[in-house]
Amino acid sequence: MTRQQILDLYFLDARHKLIELAAFLDRVERADGKDDFRLKAFHAALGALTSRKKQKAKNVLIAFSDPTIEPIAKAEGKGAVGAFSGTK
């Protein structure tokens, strides 16, 4: 596909998602109380998004990922939260 064709197919959808991201950040900033590691990871991922580097999706995923290499001693629960807490 040409760049124009991709814009025709996906621009409105991407614009919609970008505004949702902006509204999410506004919502978090309006709220009282502390945030946590997830918001820090989110901002780090936004840096990858606005970078001039290629492979933005890959770099956003890496920004949220556990960078350690050793298995953890024991699984406490089953779920994932979407961002590395930095405490494993």
Place this chain on the structure above:
Amino acid sequence: MRYIEPHAHMVSRVTDDYERMALAGCEAVCEPAFWAGFDRSSPAGFHDYFCQLTEHEPKRAAKFGLKHFCWLCINSKEAEEVKLAEEVIALIPKFLDRPNVLGIGEIGLNKNSRSELRVLEMQVALAARHQQLILVHTPHLEDKLKGTRLILDVLKNDQRIQPQRVIIDHVEEHTVKMVLDAGMWAGMTLYPETKCTPARAIDILETFGHERLWLNSACDWGVSDPLAVPKTALEMKKRGHAAGAIDRVVYQNPQKFLGQCLKFKL
């Protein structure tokens, strides 16, 4: 359009989903053993589940002209208790000769713990001893990158494992290359909220080519879509992919990998 659904947890789906999939062109559905949404309390619970996958579910699928195949294992979410896992693994060999069993799966990791890793190694060894295909689940979200690396290390360390007989599922942009570089197959899972969207899965196809890649819905008891594969085929068509290229990804590729098990006949 014809397609194969190579990863779906149909025991969690209503019968109407079989009809919708058949109407959309599905010719076969393959069901890896996985977590039921709750922990089973004994090996007997797994025994009954394996009977459900090998006896009951094929009959439910056949009512809509669909072939049903399955994979057997203890999943990583129930692998923290190694003794339970050993007892469940001991049950599996007597099921391996059943006509719809394709191999060992979906084994893998969830939280990347030592116990999960030990159980993964045991099941890789089981597959090697019985010359079975392997289907691997990779962890979710922040745990996927590390888990995929650990899984590849386990598979590479067992010299009996032939990479072309292994599919690593749920790859995304940050894990697909390491899987393909290891000579294994890679599965892209199409989920509404996590894993890949149709658009991103097609981006990966356009970046890495059509070799050793397949698409699946992994529909289960959670938020998921049993028609995700045909919807992605439609998205490929909108992006100008030829009918032959679409058929290769949604039909020929899974047929090629799964056909390494002689029981997989359509």
